[in-house]
Amino acid sequence: MEDTSDLYDLAIIGGGINGCGIARDAIGRGYSVFLCEAGDLGSATSSASTKLVHGGLRYLEHHEFRLVREALMEREVLWGIAPHIIWPLRFVLPHHRGLRPAWLLRLGLFLYDHLGGRKRLPKTRTRRLRHDPAGEPLKPEYTLGFEYSDCWVEDARMVVLNARDAAERGATVATCTRCTGADRESDHWVLHLSDERTGKDRTIRARTLVNAAGPWVGDVLQSVVRANTVSRVRMVKGSHIVVRRLYPGEQCYIFQNSDGRIFFVIPYERDFSLIGTTDMDYDGDPRDAAASTEEIAYLCNGASEYLRRKVTPRDVVWTYSGVRPLYDDGASKAQAATREYVLELDAGDNCPALLSVFGGKITTYRRLAEAALLKLKPVLPAPTGLPPGWTGTAPLPGGDFADFTGELARMQAVYPMVPSTTMHRLVRAYGTCVADLLGPVGEPNPLGRIFGADLSAAEIRY
Structure with a gap:
């Protein structure tokens, strides 16, 4: 029997970054919002990225100037609203004599510096790698490089913070809740929902429906909404490998491969290096996506082409893969498929x-x-809340501070009994919400029991 008490302005299927971002913006503008996610927030594509907030340097070659400009502008906007989980990185692009000429790299980076209205991030500069610390991990034949700025992001936390902010503003966020069907009535949708934990079913109503199911966007169209349209989704798998730290510095590298692709080597979680990504067409359940033997070898060989230290599959300690639900624009190669988002309104x-x-x-x-x-x-x-664009200035939970170093020092002064390495990690993860996690000032042991690997009872409770 239909539950007529629940009528939302928007119902959103999908708890990835796009669904949670729409939910946050909509609830802030005064709309009522319901979001359902069959699994956990950010559990698929949104947590399988290269962990970068970046303009997409390689997209310039595919003439996606609008996308690159928008992404470049967003780097500093997102850094401003979430300075705990986003921070600047410097990338070194070595010139490879057999690939793109130096003048083309300079031109691309000039556009990269000037398309997006960069204000806080440092600009591009040339590095003479023979006598530069950035050249020490590289083979001696790489003597010229270019250094530019982008940002790191804790991708899964970005998803959760958007969902949390939406919920705190009044949105209903239902995880482990699958939408099994959606029926159009005269002026609203009826969504049939199943709780994956309890097996209980219920329905809600919504004036509009947003299909933000990521790799399952086509499945929702075909089996949930039962639309008559043909789904134009191109599934592209991207895989990453993690190895023990390859070099001591904090610089990142962007390397060119002979097939025209680029990939990154980035310091990761203090003791490791992250290498990725690949681009391969994918056919199958996105939850089954995994790095293939060929992809692992491809990334190891690519890194070994540039680094003095050879990287082999035996060095790999972890891999992860995600499936990007790209709009099928007919590109012949997965790497050339558009990264522009497409919104189809029915x-x-x-x-x-x-x-x-x-x-x-x-x-x-x-x-x-x-x-x-x-x-x-x-x-x-008609919206009754905040104006369009409000999400670009309102901090995400924990992000209401200007300077990470200053916030870290403040928290260390308030909780001197917490080890400095632990406090650094906590502020990076939770920002100003560390005070909620650790509780009242003056508690002699605010962390409680330590279970290993720096995991405390206080963090588990939080």
């Missing part, structure tokens, strides 16, 4: 609207949310 006469989200990047999720609400504006009630 809003016929006298029936509730359906918006499907294809593609997108974690860097541009906030702008995607704004574009989604602009597209839905004609079919939604």
Whole structure:
């Protein structure tokens, strides 16, 4: 029997970065929001990224200037609202004599510096690698390099913080809740929901429906909504490998491969290096995506082409893979498929609207949310809350501080009994919310029991 008490302005299927970003923006503008996620927040593509907020230097070669400009502009916006989980990195791009010429690299990086209105991030500079610390991990034939800025992001935490902020503002966020069907009534949707933990079923109603299911966007269209449209989704798998730390410095590297692709080597979790990513067309359940033997060898060989230290599959301590649900633009190669997001609105006469989200990047999720609400504006009630663009200035939970070093020093002064390495990690993860995690000032042992690997009872409770 239908539950007529629940009528939302928006119902969102998918708890990845796009779904949670739309939920946060919409609830802030005064709309009522329901979001359901069959698994856990950010448990698929959104937590399998290269952990970068970046403009996408290689997209310039595919003439995706609008996307690159938007992404470049978003770097400093996102850094401003989440300085605990986003911070600047410097990338070194060595010149490879057999690949792209130096003048082309300089031109690309000039555009990279000037397309997005960079203000806080340092600009590009040339590095003479023969006598430069950045050249020490590299083979001696790489003598010229270019250094530029992008940012790191804790991708899964970015998803959770958007969902948390949406929930604190009044949105309903239902994890482990699968949408098994969606029926169009005269002026609203009826969503049939199943709790994956209890097996209980219920229904809710919504004026509009947003399909932000990521790699499952086509499945939702076909089996949940039962739409008559053909799904234009291109599934592209990207895999990463993690090895023991390859060099002592904090610089990152962006390397070119002879096949035209690029990949990154990035310091990761203090003791490791992250190498990725690949681009391969994928056919199968996105949850089964895993790094293949060929992908692992590809990344190891690529890194070994540049680094003095040879990287082999035996050095790999962990791998992870994610499936990007790109819009199928007919590109012949997976690496050339557009990274632009595409929003398809199905809003016929006298029936509730359906918006499907294809593609997108974690860097541009906030702008995607704004574009989604602009597209839905004609079919939604008049907003009663914050104006468009509010998400670019309102901090995400824990991000209400300006300088990480200053915030870390403040927390260390308040909780001197917490080891400095532990406090650094906690502030990086939780920002100003560390005070909520550790509790009242003056507690002699605010962390409680330590279970190993720096995991405390206080953090588990939080």
